[in-house]
Amino acid sequence: MDFTLTEEQVLIRESLSKAFQTDYDFDKRRAVLEDAATFHSPAMWSTIAESGFTGLLAPEDSDGFGGGAAELMVVAEELARHLSLEPFLSSAVMAVRLLDLASDATERTLRMPGLLSGEQPGAVALYEPGERYAMENVATTAVETGEGWRLNGAKAVVIGADAAAWIAVSAKLEGDDVDIFVVETDANGVKRNPYRLVDGRGAADLELKDVVVPLSARLTSGGDAVAILSEVEDWAVLTMAAESLGAMECAKDLTLEYLKTRQQFGQPIGSFQVLQHDMANILSEVEYARSMVYWAAAAMAGDDPITRRHTISGAKAYIDKAARFVAEKTVQMHGGVGVTDEYALSHYVKRLTLTQILFGDRDEHLTRFLETA
Template sequence: MDFNFTSEQQQFKDALRRFIDKDYTFEHRNKIVYSEKGVSDDAWATLVELGMTALPIPEEQGGFSGSAVDMLVVMQELGRGLVVEPYFATVLGAQFLKLAGGQEALLEQVAGGELKLAAALGEKQSRHELCDVATTAKADGDGYVINGAKTVVIHGAQADKLIVSVRTGGEQRAEDGISLFVVPADAAGVTRRDYRTIDCQRAADIAFSNVRVPASALLGKAGAGWDILDAAVDYGRALLCAEAVGAMDALNAATLEYLKTRQQFGVPIGKFQALQHRMADMFMQAEQARSMATLAAVKVSSSDAQERRRTISGAKARIGQALKFVGQQAVQLHGGMGVTNELPAAHHFKRLTMIELTLGDTDHHLGRFTAQPGFKEAA
């Protein structure tokens, strides 16, 4: 099988890399991170101009109908450049709209960069179990009333609309009875507390107090949102796997350059065989992660839900192991400098740590992988 990028994919990759290298340097990123907003309108406008927001949107809604493999190219570059704009949150939200259907107008706005989205899914008690939903939506007249709270919503305060998982029936941890709504972020009763996370991204805790939404805000059918939620989040996990590969590539390159320049006993420390072996191990871990991220991108659109879950969880778990190894080795090889904010290496390590925890950590996905039908029989 040919795993080389097509000419169009390579063009996207090159255009995004030129933007990051020229206009989104580490120093420029730091100014954005520590600004009041924590994101840059100018950087977002450039991503829109490059076609990044239109890439995953269907052609009928003004997009390019890009596949998950196309998105693999983009996310690797964003991971390499430590981009903090709300791109991942928006395209994840768009995946919910695509799977639910009937949201053409919103998808057109996403493609044009006019609409930013965020997926408000996690709650304080749910950990990584997205079916553990205590937030409720009760039918009221010709609409619904939402009450509850969501935690650590990635770019929740920067979003114009929120994709919110709620319970309209069933037990709190049941898959049945989950519904999905599109809620305006400025709707009456919505309260957002914005903060910076350890990787310099933005997240928000969001409370919903008697938030009224029309019936048209419902995605899919009431009480039958789990399949959309499960598939959309797997898509998000595949994107995170790709981002992790880009971050590991950058971290390996930075570490190799440091070993070539840092001197000890009159020679570069990269001359020491023990450190060369550690760099070789880091490279192999990154290459294995690249293979798994590619597999995840290929399989995330599979019509076989069990195959999709098995592949995505296998990739998230294996890449979680790889990024931990690469990150920790890079910090050690940099010495004390490896944990200082002055070096990009520390920021890549922090971002990798957050990727491992986002949408299910390594242990969670190992459990999900082994829980899929056929695993015990095959073993």
């Protein structure tokens, strides 16, 4: 299989890189991190949307790009290189894929334009408090009333929910069937508790108390909600894998440059054999991780959900191991400067720390890998 980027994919990467270099340098990002009110740059999010990246995975009949896993891999890697805080993962990946998989044409026509414009970002709540990564364990309830559906329950660590106009949540109906509902974040009874994740991105815990949504807010029926959410999660895991690769690449490059310029005993520390060996091991881990990302991206094009999950989890388990190794070694080789907030390496390490636990840590994905073998 040929994994060489196509001319179109190269143009996608170059276009996104140029946008960040123009509007979003490291100092501007640090200023965003100091803002307690907004967890991302609205200006940069508008640039991402205006450049068409919010429609990367949206079908062409919804005015999207119609891209797939390969294009997502390219974009996610580049976003990590620039330490993006914008809600691309939650809205342009998870919400877009959910609408495409779960909703009928009417609901898709209603909500997709807001996702593509960036003006009405969405989010998808996968997990509930105390359930870790078991999205099939749903205690949130949905009861049909004369007004529509009444929802009660809670969701935990909803990525991008801090900025979302609407959130898709799973809820249990009478008879224990689970379906997916769209909840407007400004609806009565919705309480969001927003916070920053370790890498600075926004998330929120969600409380639903007697939240009434219209009948049309129900996106699924027939018991396929968990399967749809599983596929959405797989897209999110692929995004995390590609982000890990981008962050590892940048951590590696910063460390290599540091070894060339940092002097000790009258010579660059990169001349010391033990550090050369460590650098070679870092390079090997990054290249192995790249192969795993390609493997995962190829699996997303398949039709078999078991094979897809097996591959995605196997790749994520390995990439998490590589991410931890690269993060630890690059900090060790820098010394104290490697963990200072003023130096970019510490921010890449935070990104790698988050990607190791978001949507399943290494133990979780090793378990899934074995269960789907």
